[in-house]
Amino acid sequence: MTSALLTDFYQLTMLAAYHEQGMTDTAVFEFFVRKLPPGRNFFIAAGIESVLDFLEGFAFTAEEIDWLAGLGRFKPAFLDWLGKLRFTGSVEAMPEGTPFFTDEPILRVIAPLPEAQIVETRLINLLQFETLIASKAARVRLAAGDRLLVDFGLRRAHGAEAGLLSARASYLAGFDGTSNTLAGMRWNIPVYGTMAHSFVQAHATELTAFESFARVHPQATTLLIDTYDTEAAAATLVPLARKLRAEGIAIRAVRLDSGDLLAHARKVRAILDAGGLHEIRIFASGNLDEYEIVRLLAGGAPIDGFGVGTRMNVSADQPYLDCAYKLQEYAGRPRRKRSEGKATWPGRKQVFRRFDTQGMMVGDVLTVAGDAQEGTPLLACVMRDGKRLGPTPPLAELRSRTRTQLAALPEPLRRNEATAPYPVIVAEPLIRLAAEVDAFGH
């Protein structure tokens, strides 16, 4: 459960002013991304379930209120009120796993101004990170085709929660599993794991390390063969694997984790095949991302699966999104920020998505909520009066929905390179509203 105090201090200084001024009318905020990072063609919405959990549990503890009182910056009446503050508003959102594009809101909060404001920091923190990783992981899935993909990134994720949420986001986006055991327990994600170099090093010889490991894990053995010399290890393995096979112990795969993965995979495949071990798969890891996977597969690498870590879990080529959670309406009046390079579309908005007869996406329309447009509306109410409208969907269900959505992405958008932008038309009523807000002075 996230502490309500995990927020920017300015939320509290603003709330003190709102409380004193009685500014508690309904506010509408929307979360959206302003720009596609270089080389990217789409985003995958994620983090919405985490946000709903956070909103349902929103509350300050007595200890937190006491600590705030000790700062000497807030009046007791405000702190009393803050201690009782809960989230009582509504949320409208796209389902997790939906592809989306710049300026399209993926989540809207409708609540009394102080409630909609105080949740800003954590809401951006969750939506930007999970969307960042789901968007990156979807590219890795598109690059890898149907090959096995496992999240290996916990160790270089930015802390514990980043490791957990990136395991979840990558599974949502199509990975087959994770090395992150706690994520496996929490969301029922398949867990994968083999051995480290230290396991080989701790044994007197590589061969004894392999044999011991295989005997302890007779059903699911993957052996790491690059600790000293990759091809020598593969050659050593051949007689051992044949002996174990005769005893009913199968080596499922070997893992390569360093050097020229393309060259090693070819040589190791040849050694295993020459030894009659066609059934042993080759699994590769080490500095992988969608670019490297495309390169390896284009080179004909006989690799059956990939462990993808750091570069996916920190979205290394673009470790943050230019995103915002902006006030769109207060007390019934649409609002718009006009700061240089940061102007936004005002009011409550809806996105309509159009598909061709094959079910492929052909274009979106961004318009004001309530405007009827052709296509499927993407935002729907998921929380009312601070309560979820339905149970949390199982992650596997969201994952399978994401798979369908990815299959509907136009082919050029699936590539690693930036292409002509997916068409998002801003409808006339929204353009009109922006002009009206500007004329009014906000």
Added chain:
Amino acid sequence: MTSALLTDFYQLTMLAAYHEQGMTDTAVFEFFVRKLPPGRNFFIAAGIESVLDFLEGFAFTAEEIDWLAGLGRFKPAFLDWLGKLRFTGSVEAMPEGTPFFTDEPILRVIAPLPEAQIVETRLINLLQFETLIASKAARVRLAAGDRLLVDFGLRRAHGAEAGLLSARASYLAGFDGTSNTLAGMRWNIPVYGTMAHSFVQAHATELTAFESFARVHPQATTLLIDTYDTEAAAATLVPLARKLRAEGIAIRAVRLDSGDLLAHARKVRAILDAGGLHEIRIFASGNLDEYEIVRLLAGGAPIDGFGVGTRMNVSADQPYLDCAYKLQEYAGRPRRKRSEGKATWPGRKQVFRRFDTQGMMVGDVLTVAGDAQEGTPLLACVMRDGKRLGPTPPLAELRSRTRTQLAALPEPLRRNEATAPYPVIVAEPLIRLAAEVDAFGH
């Protein structure tokens, strides 16, 4: 408290083999960074206190052991043993805030092999992230001179823990405070906060927003002036600030958050000065990092403080470190990994640092532990038998120590550009040991 299950699944498959084989002799692992990222000249050690907390609390819950049992991959005897596993080893480390260089270990674990192995994932997760951010934040501090520096990055940090740990790491490295309120409470870090654009937008006019905010926070008001038109807002502010000043309410600063910060800061400074408001400071935020701060200050920007967010909190130009936690010794015998591009120095190591008569760092010697070299040894024992040797030092004390350490960095290393590497000499005894290990076959 971190769950022990927050680990790579391969740690558990390896432990099952170690348990079955009775491989519980003493292992020595060291954490180090292999490469300086482009443009960087040093690292700042951080995350050590978090690691010690983790090791002291290490334990699986009964629920976690039950979940593992349900996987059907482990024998009951192993799971019984795992449920009782605690960390009983020793730790030697550099103090947090120490500058260090490639291949220098900053932390060593000496423990029975299974204990030293199972903690690997979380240990890397903490050390790499906190070191990454402290190293980045130290560069920002060196760029900003004595100006006010506040961490603004919680919203785009990778989850909750990343936000908390980056607030801590940046304060350690010399920031003055953070917007992250929970971090303020947890580590006694000064919290800073003003207002968001939404505050201005929610009011009928910018002027009413400014006045209301100032009256609610008469001691510490910073006003955000770029929601619509920065210079127009500054002009509007002049008569208001003079009126409030007459009533004893001081506007401390204005904040600029968009557009050309250099040009805006100059114009706003001129407007404020012309209005006799010399005491109002200018605070800038928005896409800042050490490069942008150097550029602004080189251009003579009249900026008194900076809010630095995203690019520092995700270390945007280099969001991960090429680091490792490697087995250096098992059962009394030094070990060495020789994978391509990933070979390591074997055995237990010590770093000696030499200073000139002015107290400036002049060079390090990397050698085997126990070898006597000139200089100050940097690693010292901080945990024995699974217990810290002393109380956790207050963060402010570590921060002040870091300040001294940064002041001893040779001038060229403080710049934003890569320079000639700081001299780290590998001593003869370590070179000899590596040759011996290779000759032996490990």
